Amino acid sequence: MGTVNKPQLLFYQKMGELFYSIAAADKMVRKAEYDTLKKIVTEQWKNLDEYEDPFHTDAAHQIEVVFDWFDYEQLDANDCFESFADFYKEKPSLFNQERKELIWKTASAIANSFAGKNKSEVILLAKLKNLLKD
Numbered sequence: 829m830g831t832v833n834k835p836q837l838l839f840y841q842k843m844g845e846l847f848y849s850i851a852a853a854d855k856m857v858r859k860a861e862y863d864t865l866k867k868i869v870t871e872q873w874k875n876l877d878e879y880e881d882p883f884h885t886d887a888a889h890q891i892e893v894v895f896d897w898f899d900y901e902q903l904d905a906n907d908c909f910e911s912f913a914d915f916y917k918e919k920p921s922l923f924n925q926e927r928k929e930l931i932w933k934t935a936s937a938i939a940n941s942f943a944g945k946n947k948s949e950v951i952l953l954a955k956l957k958n959l960l961k962d
Contacts, residue, residue, distance in 0.1 A: 836922070838915070840889075844898070847865055851865070853946070853948035862895070865891070876888065932957070
């Protein structure tokens, strides 16, 4: 059984925010983008560590919960990206190389999941790549 760790829980919530920003960059989240996210969370994020949310489910599910909520609220993609970037700069210890690689892989897969990358997604991916290289 895993442990509930608030910084780690916030990490997963911020991942949902980031991945929403990539999917919503063109002002519309498509089913293919959400399906890609769900598949990667299930196949890769859940195996990353043993952290749980307060309901004792894998904390990685927070990625989907936040993504869904932000999509429902139709939040601004750029604001969400900037919020993630601020968190990244405030909590660098939460971002080891393995996590950075999975973040990049997930963001790229979401952007590619519907008719390839569009201009808005390419811009956000470039910002993300620049952020993650630090």
